Amino acid sequence: MHKKIFVLLISTTILTFTTFGCKKSEGSDKSTQTADESLPGYYNINFETIFTEKDNHSTKDALIKEQLNNYFTSIWQAGNLSGGLLVGRGNSILFEKYAGYINIETKTPITSTTPMHVASVSKIVTSLAILKLVEAGKIELSQKVTEFLPTFPYPNITIKELLSHRSGLSNYSYLVDETKGWDKSKKMTNQDVLNLYATFKPELQSQPDSHFSYSNTNFALLALIVEKVTKKPFPEALDKMIFKPLGMNHSYIFQEKNLATANTSYYAKGKPYPFDHLDLVYGDKNLYTTPEDLFRLSQAMYAPNFLRKDLLELMFTPYSNEKAGVKNYGLGIRMIIFDNGKKLIYHTGWWHGSNAIFVHLLDEKVTIIAIGNKYSRAIYSALRLSSLFGDYPLHLQEPDPNETNDSIDAVLKKVITHSEYQDKNIQPEKTKSDPSKKQ
Numbered sequence: 001m002h003k004k005i006f007v008l009l010i011s012t013t014i015l016t017f018t019t020f021g022c023k024k025s026e027g028s029d030k031s032t033q034t035a036d037e038s039l040p041g042y043y044n045i046n047f048e049t050i051f052t053e054k055d056n057h058s059t060k061d062a063l064i065k066e067q068l069n070n071y072f073t074s075i076w077q078a079g080n081l082s083g084g085l086l087v088g089r090g091n092s093i094l095f096e097k098y099a100g101y102i103n104i105e106t107k108t109p110i111t112s113t114t115p116m117h118v119a120s121v122s123k124i125v126t127s128l129a130i131l132k133l134v135e136a137g138k139i140e141l142s143q144k145v146t147e148f149l150p151t152f153p154y155p156n157i158t159i160k161e162l163l164s165h166r167s168g169l170s171n172y173s174y175l176v177d178e179t180k181g182w183d184k185s186k187k188m189t190n191q192d193v194l195n196l197y198a199t200f201k202p203e204l205q206s207q208p209d210s211h212f213s214y215s216n217t218n219f220a221l222l223a224l225i226v227e228k229v230t231k232k233p234f235p236e237a238l239d240k241m242i243f244k245p246l247g248m249n250h251s252y253i254f255q256e257k258n259l260a261t262a263n264t265s266y267y268a269k270g271k272p273y274p275f276d277h278l279d280l281v282y283g284d285k286n287l288y289t290t291p292e293d294l295f296r297l298s299q300a301m302y303a304p305n306f307l308r309k310d311l312l313e314l315m316f317t318p319y320s321n322e323k324a325g326v327k328n329y330g331l332g333i334r335m336i337i338f339d340n341g342k343k344l345i346y347h348t349g350w351w352h353g354s355n356a357i358f359v360h361l362l363d364e365k366v367t368i369i370a371i372g373n374k375y376s377r378a379i380y381s382a383l384r385l386s387s388l389f390g391d392y393p394l395h396l397q398e399p400d401p402n403e404t405n406d407s408i409d410a411v412l413k414k415v416i417t418h419s420e421y422q423d424k425n426i427q428p429e430k431t432k433s434d435p436s437k438k439q
Helices: 003-008 061-077 119-135 159-163 172-179 190-200 217-230 234-243 291-300 309-315 377-388
Strands: 083-089 092-099 101-103 287-289 327-329 334-337 343-351 354-361 366-372
Touching: 061 083, 061 092, 061 377, 083 291, 083 377, 092 291, 119 159, 119 217, 119 234, 119 287, 119 291, 119 309, 119 343, 119 354, 159 217, 172 190, 172 217, 190 217, 217 234, 291 354, 291 366, 343 377, 354 377, 366 377
Parallel strands: none
Antiparallel strands: 083 092, 083 366, 327 334, 334 343, 343 354, 354 366
């Protein structure tokens, strides 16, 4: 009933976009080689041979593209979202559009080459760096963290328990608040995170490998382990191991040198979100990338020589089985295992005004990526699009025009909880639709 209204919004709310259709992924040739192949990495991926013609064809494509466009119109345009949405299958991009601004003051539009912060989606690349080091025989998942970080005060926690959020470690952002052990006028590093735990030795929330508890500390420590093993700073290691080999040319790990140049994120009403004392900690967050680069990563994950098969299967195995339910976690990746047996692989991200979701549909070879740089939980509703491609019980719905951005993804409440949005110390139940009210 409201479709005509939504269509009229196209000319005023969509700011820049690429023509959608069955479009080939740009640069779908062999992956770029780095100068340092002595470092384990994702080299020699031939993007032209990963998929067959069958993977790129569907008689339902016309209907799917229409539904994707309706979704973008009714959710993104009507909700005045800012960022990018990409849906791809095999080598083909089925839908790709961008809206909003890199800089609201200068009205600089977001494009396909605009790197945006994807927050906890960063955990995927941290996990892949660790798994590549495992494949190379540099580390083992069963090794204790103390073998790499001697000052770490918990001798029984393993690398695998960090990857699966089963370490029992608290979130470092809460530790900073509770201990007053950090001057918040100074920006914290990953080494500072380790030093805080070594100094204060906070009690574990649970015994290692006894309980799932999502904690960003796990991945901040994993980044330090990557640095220890590769003998390179984490941003450089990921550039050499992942970004350059896969041709992810607009991706980087945020560092202090990027403070003045990185693209801004915004509160819901358009106020710029300032950097704070936690913004230089990486591994758990701080991947800046584009939908096209993430699509390239997702494509590569289907290649037979991407990662040893048993390791990739370990990544997609659920480890938190002590409680019944459809939600679970693998190694650096979330999953929903529905009652019908379908497994949906994904990860959400939220930090400051940035929201993101990455969906990797194993059976259908489909990727769904949404990144926003202006706070809105409606970004996560892109998960629903999975139902267009397989038997995933997340149904598309025409939104109620009176819904706010905060409530528009209510259909997902049974499978995504508030805790999944809490990448740090943001409390969504208190921020409501505009977190700037907290300031």
